Amino acid sequence: MRDWIDQHKDEVISHNSKYGVENNKDPSNPASYANKGKDINKILSLLNEEFLSGEGFRKNK
Template sequence: MAITNLALRELSGCNSLLIKDWIEQHKDEVISHNAKYGMENKKDPLNPASYANKGKDIEKILSLINDEFLNGEGYRKARTE
């Protein structure tokens, strides 16, 4: 799964402006991660925005990330509020 504003927003419950700022501050890392898995922005490789998740069911992946790395705190909390 590509690191995107939507994915991070779903996991963290933060608003998109905070996520946008975080992505901009970690731009090189986001681009590197997405490129490593072939999910980079094909039209502009220097742009951290990725569309690799578009049209895919990312619910299972987000749940797995939440359970494995966030101890079930992030995703469920965002969903219940």
């Protein structure tokens, strides 16, 4: 998943900023910590299926 985020860095930063989940410590870093401590696997699976058509995890298998 990190590879996809790195490949789409500008889009991720723009999206995170739009919804107020940007990395406040380093705005140029697409990693956001808004979901820290939450069950991230459920969130990633939902995003993968709903927005990436399953492609986000497919190449890792």
